[in-house]
Amino acid sequence: MRWQGREQSKNVEDRRGERSRGGMLRTGGGLGIGALLIAALIFILGGDPSGFLSQAQRAPAPQQEQPRRSGEQYVGTEQEEALADIAGVVLKETEEVWGEIFPKQLGRNYSPARLVLFEEQIASACGMAGSATGPFYCPGDNKIYLDVDFYEQLKRKFGAPGDFAFAYVVAHEVGHHVQNQLGYTNYVHERKGRVSQSEYNDLSVRLELQADFLAGVWAHHTYKNTDLIEDDDFVEAMRAAEAIGDDNIQRKTTGYVRPETFTHGTSEQRIRWFRKGLETGDIAQGDTFNARRL
Numbered sequence: 001m002r003w004q005g006r007e008q009s010k011n012v013e014d015r016r017g018e019r020s021r022g023g024m025l026r027t028g029g030g031l032g033i034g035a036l037l038i039a040a041l042i043f044i045l046g047g048d049p050s051g052f053l054s055q056a057q058r059a060p061a062p063q064q065e066q067p068r069r070s071g072e073q074y075v076g077t078e079q080e081e082a083l084a085d086i087a088g089v090v091l092k093e094t095e096e097v098w099g100e101i102f103p104k105q106l107g108r109n110y111s112p113a114r115l116v117l118f119e120e121q122i123a124s125a126c127g128m129a130g131s132a133t134g135p136f137y138c139p140g141d142n143k144i145y146l147d148v149d150f151y152e153q154l155k156r157k158f159g160a161p162g163d164f165a166f167a168y169v170v171a172h173e174v175g176h177h178v179q180n181q182l183g184y185t186n187y188v189h190e191r192k193g194r195v196s197q198s199e200y201n202d203l204s205v206r207l208e209l210q211a212d213f214l215a216g217v218w219a220h221h222t223y224k225n226t227d228l229i230e231d232d233d234f235v236e237a238m239r240a241a242e243a244i245g246d247d248n249i250q251r252k253t254t255g256y257v258r259p260e261t262f263t264h265g266t267s268e269q270r271i272r273w274f275r276k277g278l279e280t281g282d283i284a285q286g287d288t289f290n291a292r293r294l
Contacts, residue, residue, distance in 0.1 A: 097218050206294065
């Protein structure tokens with residue numbers, strides 16, 4: 001991926017180096033550090049921690065951020081800085097693609113997401129989250145939260161290294177932002193508690209597969225209109241999609257697979273929907289909620 005020297009998005013908040021006071025996810029009466037452990041467990045089992053965290057949206061925003069001292073700037077390792085640059089470049093490219101697709105295909109304007117870089121833990125409108133939660137999108141503040149250390153998990157834990165594998169993850173989270181603007185996020189979250197757990201899991205899978213599709217749509221147009229993506233990069237994206245499929249994660253972490261608990265989709269499904277977006281570039285082809293075959 002030719003990311004060096006490219007323009008980065010201005011919608012990046014670099015909050016690495018900040019420390020959050022406390023460590024609680026506040027939902028009504030307030031939850032302790034166990035909330036972070038639950039979110040981490042959801043992630044490890046292939047679940048979507050953003051759905052769990054979003055339950056805190058109605059809680060008052062805590063005063064938890066301790067800003068850097070004046071003139072102080074976080075400086076990470078060479079790899080951390082490179083990954084931060086990649087994330088900024090990818091975010092910029094998503095803004096270009098969706099900023100063009102929305103008016104042409106949907107007849108409306110696109111409102112970009114903001115990307116928050118953090119380390120260890122962070123407070124969002126969806127509550128507190130830690131690095132173990134993995135990258136997530138919070139619909140409460142329209143922000144994507146990313147600890148660049150996730151790259152090491154992607155490489156070592158899931159066996160999916162590479163710049164474009166990391167870029168795919170960012171594009172997937174932007175896909176959730178697109179879904180939020182189109183009403184799909186609310187459609188799913190409003191059914192929490194109104195349908196059975198298995199039915200809700202199915203809706204969650206459809207939401208996640210659509211985000212994979214949207215990441216593919218982004219890759220289609222970026223590959224077509226820029227020289228950012230190289231031919232070999234798609235192999236990295238497919239490898240990442242396969243690695244973080246529910247079946248693959250469950251098999252590695254528990255030794256067995258429970259399809260009724262899937263919330264993201266199988267490796268095969270994630271690859272197929274990403275590829276469909278990549279091949280068509282047409283947002284209308286990604287209606288996973290009415291698809292007969294996932």
